Amino acid sequence: MTDPSATADVTDRPSGAAESVVPQRVREFLDSTETPCLVVDLAVVRRNHGALRSALPDARICYAVKANPAPEVVGALAALGASFDVASPGEIDLCLAQGAGPERISYGNTIKKRRDIAHAYERGVRLFVTDSEPDLVNIAEVAPGAQVFCRILVDNKGSRTPFGRKFGCPPETAVRLLRQARELGLDPYGVSFHIGSQQLDPAAWEHGISAARQVFEGLAGHGIALRMVNLGGGLPGSYTEAAPPLAEYARRIEQSLDRHFGADRPDLLVEPGRQIVADAGVLRSEVVLVTPSAADDRRWVYLDVGRYNGLAETEGEAITYRLRTSRDGDPCGPVVLAGPTCDGDDVIYQRNVYELPLTLRGGDWVDLLSAGAYTASYSSVCFNGIAPLATYCVDGDERA
Ligand SMILES: *Cc1c(COP(=O)(O)O)cnc(C)c1O
Numbered sequence: 001m002t003d004p005s006a007t008a009d010v011t012d013r014p015s016g017a018a019e020s021v022v023p024q025r026v027r028e029f030l031d032s033t034e035t036p037c038l039v040v041d042l043a044v045v046r047r048n049h050g051a052l053r054s055a056l057p058d059a060r061i062c063y064a065v066k067a068n069p070a071p072e073v074v075g076a077l078a079a080l081g082a083s084f085d086v087a088s089p090g091e092i093d094l095c096l097a098q099g100a101g102p103e104r105i106s107y108g109n110t111i112k113k114r115r116d117i118a119h120a121y122e123r124g125v126r127l128f129v130t131d132s133e134p135d136l137v138n139i140a141e142v143a144p145g146a147q148v149f150c151r152i153l154v155d156n157k158g159s160r161t162p163f164g165r166k167f168g169c170p171p172e173t174a175v176r177l178l179r180q181a182r183e184l185g186l187d188p189y190g191v192s193f194h195i196g197s198q199q200l201d202p203a204a205w206e207h208g209i210s211a212a213r214q215v216f217e218g219l220a221g222h223g224i225a226l227r228m229v230n231l232g233g234g235l236p237g238s239y240t241e242a243a244p245p246l247a248e249y250a251r252r253i254e255q256s257l258d259r260h261f262g263a264d265r266p267d268l269l270v271e272p273g274r275q276i277v278a279d280a281g282v283l284r285s286e287v288v289l290v291t292p293s294a295a296d297d298r299r300w301v302y303l304d305v306g307r308y309n310g311l312a313e314t315e316g317e318a319i320t321y322r323l324r325t326s327r328d329g330d331p332c333g334p335v336v337l338a339g340p341t342c343d344g345d346d347v348i349y350q351r352n353v354y355e356l357p358l359t360l361r362g363g364d365w366v367d368l369l370s371a372g373a374y375t376a377s378y379s380s381v382c383f384n385g386i387a388p389l390a391t392y393c394v395d396g397d398e399r400a
Contacts, residue, residue, distance in 0.1 A: 021369055022282055022324070029394050035286040035365065036305035038376050040068065042076045042395040044280035045372075049080055052235070052272055055250035059268035062106050064233050065091045067273030067373040068281070072393035074098040077276070085271040088112075089119040096123060106230075108192070108271065110135060110151055110167050118142040129192055129230075131169045136177055140184035147189040148181050149230055150174040152215065154208045159196020159234065160241075161318050168193060171211050175218035182224055190228025190266060191215045197274060198319065199234035202244050202252040208232070209253070213260035229257075230269040237278025238370045240320040240352075246275070274373040281372020283310060283321075283389070287364045288340055298334045301356060303366055306339010306346040310371070310389035312378035314348045321368040327357035341384040 022030075026039050033039075052061060062085040063077050069091065074084070075098040084095045087109035095105055102124030107117070110131040117128065121143040128143060130136045131151040139148060153168030169177070178188040193208035212229045219226055231253065236243035257265065285305040292299055305311055313319040332355040339346035356366075379389040 025394055026282055030284045035284050037390045038281050038283045040281045040372050040393045042393050045073055045076055045276060048276045051246055055246045056270055059270040062269055062271045063276055064271045064273030066377055068277040069377055070391045070393055071098055089116050092120055092123060114138045114142055136181060140186050144185055147187045149190040149192050149228060150177050151192045152211050154193045154195055156196030158199050158201030158204045160198035162196040163194055171214045174215045178219055179222055188224055190226050192230030192232055194232035195234040197234055198236050200243050202249040205253045206256045209256040209260050228267040233271045233273050235272050235275035237274045237373055240322055278370045278373040283368040283371035283375055285366050287360060287362050290361050298336050300338055301335045302338050302340060304340050306341055308341055308380045308383040309386050310375040310379050311348055313374050317349055317352050320352050321371055324367045325357055326364045327359045330357035330359045332356055333358050
């Protein structure tokens with residue numbers, strides 16, 4: 001799958017600097033628990049939510065629950081007044097149980113069964129995404145009168161984990177679907193797009209906002225006034241490859257909104273997943289073995305976490321986590337990093353060359369930083385008899 005000969009150097013090597021990144025209370029907790037596990041600092045979740053609220057003060061924040069569905073995370077955000085982007089009945093029930101009313105829930109998955117829509121509607125959810133006629137017809141039938149927005153397909157260039165073509169329709173189709181929504185008795189509310197997750201180009205939203213404007217104009221021609229633009233997710237976490245500051249994303253998004261909507265500003269939604277939780281999490285793993293390899297001049301370091309119990313986003317080495325180890329400060333050399341299972345694809349990094357301490361051996365720990373998003377929620381249940389990645393939340397000095 002990955003080409004080991006095409007090596008790239010990871011410039012932000014693990015170093016003592018990472019030490020200061022992990023707060024004392026999280027370090028203490030990590031040292032007291034079994035590996036592998038994810039520790040999420042709720043204080044950082046709140047701080048990230050606050051930072052986004054300051055950066056985009058006009059946008060309603062709908063946390064994308066799939067990034068980290070720990071009930072404590074959802075509860076902390078619900079207490080701050082956040083809204084939620086959900087993908088299934090399970091996520092709806094989770095948000096309701098954590099104190100978010102149904103008026104704060106947006107059903108943001110274009111792929112849903114009729115009975116999933118009915119489940120949402122029965123619980124009071126009135127906001128649904130769509131991008132196809134069969135889904136729209138289902139919504140009209142089992143969620144009569146609901147607000148709908150249409151997801152359009154946008155270029156995901158600049159994203160480290162693009163969506164491909166699975167979701168969204170062309171703007172012309174959005175115009176047709178939202179007209180049909182009106183005919184079916186629904187409330188055509190607006191347009192959404194997702195510019196691709198871990199989007200490193202703050203100018204990427206320009207395409208989506210411009211295409212959204214096209215849909216607004218298309219519908220205005222039919223006497224329908226849309227009112228909402230959903231900016232989706234894509235805001236970054238902190239991995240080895242530096243991302244621009246949040247303020248730069250906000251500035252470029254505001255510029256695009258001014259350019260395409262001027263004084264006619266629609267309601268704004270934003271659906272952060274990664275930006276809220278990535279930097280709040282540290283994943284502690286243990287070194288199982290360190291072996292020299294005959295076919296390669298690099299040592300192989302096998303961790304007790306890999307592709308199937310938390311590191312799904314290392315597929316294709318899309319996400320390159322920053323590391324710290326219990327032997328930081330000792331001389332380092334290049335390694336191939338791999339997971340613990342009997343699957344040949346369970347190699348974490350071979351194209352990206354990480355350098356780890358030469359003294360590293362079985363029983364030592366390796367922390368993956370900014371691992372709060374798309375780790376525990378992507379963990380398999382029991383592949384090779386390995387339990388799903390456990391999540392613990394700490395909150396200041398309290399432990400949940
Ligand atoms: C996953 C998802 C998000 C969150 O994306 P991030 O890049 O993590 O911010 C937002 N909206 C929708 C519809 C999603 O599926």
